[in-house]
Amino acid sequence: MAETAIKSRSTQEVIVLRPSRGWASLNLKDLWVFRELIYFLTWRDIKVRYKQTVLGAAWAILQPLLNMLVLTVIFGNLAKMSTGGIPRPIFTFAALLPWGLFSKALTDAGRSMLTNRSMITKIYFPRLIIPLSSVLGGIVDFLIQLVILLLMMVYYKVMPTAAVWTLPLFLLLAIVTALGFGLWLSALNVLYRDVNYILPFLTQIWLLVTPVAYSASEIPQRWQMIYALNPMVGVVEGFRWALLGTQAIPWNVLTISTVISLILLVSGAFYFRRMERTFADMI
């Protein structure tokens, strides 16, 4: 007995609390220790999302389908933009999949600190978990929608290309972008509630500068590099390319998108960590 007591004692970690200044390390070790909390919070978000709705999880399918309908009518029948020979509904839906994941993750992550304020002011855990799990919560919706897309492809007799294996990479890119930006927004939202008001506009404008309703090839060649600064361009075009075999995205566009989204993620994480120490007092 005594021996085990001593043993457990010697393995005990010592936590030192003192005021910190400047940039903090990401403390990924702590994140790993609390990995189960990431799982449980993600699971909670998924579980309660469609509670007390009449249609329940059907909303996961209905939302992008309605979006698809609107965008197809406006951009196909009115604006008559080219899809490169792909049936317009699939053309749009394939883009709405990663876009839906991204915009929802951005909105949820941006608000996540406020919706979980009671936890933040009462208990310690790595705060990064909150925006992280709200981003991950969208993946289930995404997977359901992916099944619908595959069914639509069967209906329209569109075969996935051989490059379909790259899909998870583009999904990852979407998640990284959303998380990176979500980290910035969630930390800013603690201090400035303005973020709540900016979010809807932000996602609307971002939708317009992302080739969801139209093809990236509509953008003049000389603007392509600037256009690629929006990491969602790489993601959306990548999805179409991998699934529907549209024109391949140029490597430089993809590289710029990836680099930008990684910069967003790393800077977002450090900014979040820097602001983290004030969260409990400011929120």
Add this chain to the structure above:
Amino acid sequence: MTDIAIRVENLGKEYRIGTQIDSYPTLRDTIMDAVKWPVRMLRHGYASTVETIWALKDVSFEVHQGEVLGVIGRNGAGKSTLLKILSRVTEPSEGYAEIHGRVGSLLEVGTGFHPELTGRENIFLNGAILGMKRAEIERKFDEIVDFSGVEKFIDTPVKRYSSGMYLRLAFAVAAHMEPEILVVDEVLAVGDAEFQRKCLGKMSDVAQEGRTVLFVSHNMSAIQRLTRETIVLEKGKMILRAPSPQAVDYYLSSGFAQTGERIWQADELPVDSSPFRPIALRVLNLQGKVVDTVRSIEPTTIEFEYEINSNVPDLRVGIYLLNTHGEHIFTSFDTDDPSKYERYGVRSPGRYVSRCTLPADFLNEGRYILGVNASVFRVRRFFQDEHALAFAVDSTGAPGMQWLETRLGLMRPRLVWAIQELSS
């Protein structure tokens, strides 16, 4: 035995005031602020625009492993801030603290409970939030359910639970986390007597297992029962560390201004007291004057003035009377009388005074403590200050004064004696 569990050195926490959490900045506020901000910056510079207060300052102490240390102090003395720092919710602004081992806090039970999830799901979620591993929760699951006494409803969403059930389940999870250091803040003030007994039992179990406990409470008898040593905080500073009976005595007897009146300042109010706002508590003599010493042979009036900002149904406002050991002598509410309860079923917004009279020949000479409470039974406690005001009782003229002795006991009733001579 000399192993240190917690070492705190010159710990301090500075809060910016004006950035209170009780209201969201609105769009208008933010725009106005954004407009005014550059002007303010030009005029005063950044630093001077921020007012700060030290919620905690220069606090140093050590807690050895297995020790149970009490922390007492009035509202706003810095107790909660201290616990928040030690449980890593917030960072200190200065100083240093060292913690050996896992800290479990019972600062607020039920943190992260989601009303839509079932009891079972919330046990896992809440356990994970408290830092328990999934396997650990699974192992203790039956024990937790058993302790909570909500077996029948374990697969019902907790939004259908009564507040008592909710609380019991939440506490059950928290009580099973087995940390090396347990930090407890006032959980015992909620729930019914049976539940409180359970909580205290669990706490002394934890202490007896040789784990370290930091126990913050307004319940002086619980402090004396469960702790050997206690620190007293006052306005953010630690003013005493002593064996618990001494610390309690000090806190209850010298921690008060002797004016017969207690007025609550805005910064002494907890953020969640709204819509109830205490204004003043007064002790009045027969002539209606505010006094710090009353005569035992005269009736004494106690009045509690407060404000309500919105309709509050079933509100009860009352007082506690305690002796200087912190033991309750009685508790009484203004709507105890069923007819009053009917009449003041809903109190509308406004300023009120609840007044009661202690009869003459009631209390013995000595010092007494008055506490106040405003709550809705089993629903919500708006405000509570168990040690709001101290006053003295002078027994000049009381029965038995012909003998210059100290009468034992808390009461000094004028009893009617009959003396009968049975034989002569």
